[in-house]
Amino acid sequence: MNYSLLIEERKSTRSFTDKTVPASVGEEIRKYHDSDCMRLVPEIATELYIAPAAAKESLEGAAGYKEFLAGAPEYMVLLSQPHGHMGVNAGYITEDISLKLNEMGYGTCFVTFTESQAIKDALGIESEKEVAAILAYGSPLKAKKKLHFNFFTMSGISSKEKHQYFAPKKSVEQLVFLDSYGSNKDVFEYIDLHEDVLWDPLLAASNSPSYMNRQPYAFVIKDDKITLVSLPDEFTGEIDNALNLGVVMQHFASTAKYHRGNAVWSLEPGVVENLPEGAKEIAVFDI
Numbered sequence: 351m352n353y354s355l356l357i358e359e360r361k362s363t364r365s366f367t368d369k370t371v372p373a374s375v376g377e378e379i380r381k382y383h384d385s386d387c388m389r390l391v392p393e394i395a396t397e398l399y400i401a402p403a404a405a406k407e408s409l410e411g412a413a414g415y416k417e418f419l420a421g422a423p424e425y426m427v428l429l430s431q432p433h434g435h436m437g438v439n440a441g442y443i444t445e446d447i448s449l450k451l452n453e454m455g456y457g458t459c460f461v462t463f464t465e466s467q468a469i470k471d472a473l474g475i476e477s478e479k480e481v482a483a484i485l486a487y488g489s490p491l492k493a494k495k496k497l498h499f500n501f502f503t504m505s506g507i508s509s510k511e512k513h514q515y516f517a518p519k520k521s522v523e524q525l526v527f528l529d530s531y532g533s534n535k536d537v538f539e540y541i542d543l544h545e546d547v548l549w550d551p552l553l554a555a556s557n558s559p560s561y562m563n564r565q566p567y568a569f570v571i572k573d574d575k576i577t578l579v580s581l582p583d584e585f586t587g588e589i590d591n592a593l594n595l596g597v598v599m600q601h602f603a604s605t606a607k608y609h610r611g612n613a614v615w616s617l618e619p620g621v622v623e624n625l626p627e628g629a630k631e632i633a634v635f636d637i
């Protein structure tokens with residue numbers, strides 16, 4: 351897959367045509383999940399579940415922003431073995447599958463949820479594995495302009511929250527620091543030294559989807575290592591936060607891989623100085 355291009359062009363799809371998605375698409379992504387899909391923690395067992403048409407309505411009642419989701423033609427659920435890194439791993443895998451679907455011409459959108467069991471009940475899933483991510487997909491409706499759809503019709507959402515959906519993505523300048531958190535001095539000079547090998551992954555990271563477009567994370571470069579830091583955020587809960595972090599690591603690794611052959615995040619703390627209160631070091635990548 352041409353990850354750089356797919357990531358540059360991606361955006362969430364929330365308006366779909368009525369066209370049925372052929373069952374072969376579900377089979378293809380299941381096969382992709384079982385074989386070629388990128389994985390953050392390969393030893394965590396996962397399974398792809400395609401929601402049957404009959405269960406769509408109950409799923410739509412149990413998941414989505416404020417329990418609200420404009421109906422999508424199909425939903426896939428990533429089931430995972432419970433594990434300390436289950437959420438980040440699920441975000442990483444699901445974003446990879448999402449980009450695969452984009453490549454196949456389908457639009458996608460992550461769907462937030464708060465309780466694995468509620469989703470299992472809604473879908474009648476009997477499994478020891480947990481619901482770790484949900485992705486809606488289908489043929490995108492070509493919108494005349496990038497209308498952020500159903501948020502307008504959502505009740506109970508504050509204007510402060512609404513504002514997030516229209517906010518631009520964080521730029522590389524806002525996302526990346528050098529030597530210590532908060533320090534931008536010479537950061538572009540450092541990235542320039544590594545040319546596209548570092549620019550591509552950082553641009554891809556900046557174009558990551560995140561819950562409510564908050565992007566509550568940052569990167570700190572020190573001693574030729576880059577540490578991903580999770581930042582506290584008043585809107586983002588634990589599940590969405592882990593998914594966000596998995597997504598941004600997938601964007602970084604998939605584009606870095608093109609330049610370096612392999613690209614691995616180690617899920618261990620780095621040595622970041624000056625971290626704000628509530629921030630947490632998540633993973634380290636050797637530049």
Ligand SMILES: Cc1cc2nc3c(=O)[nH]c(=O)nc-3n(C[C@H](O)[C@H](O)[C@H](O)COP(=O)(O)O)c2cc1C
Nearest residue numbers: 361362414415460461462559560561562563590593
């Ligand atoms: C963990 C996660 C949960 C999300 N949940 C929802 C959701 O329930 N409904 C929705 O419409 N969009 C959802 N989104 C999509 C984000 O709102 C979207 O990525 C963000 O607004 C940025 O827009 P973009 O994806 O078009 O770049 C979710 C994204 C992530 C990563």
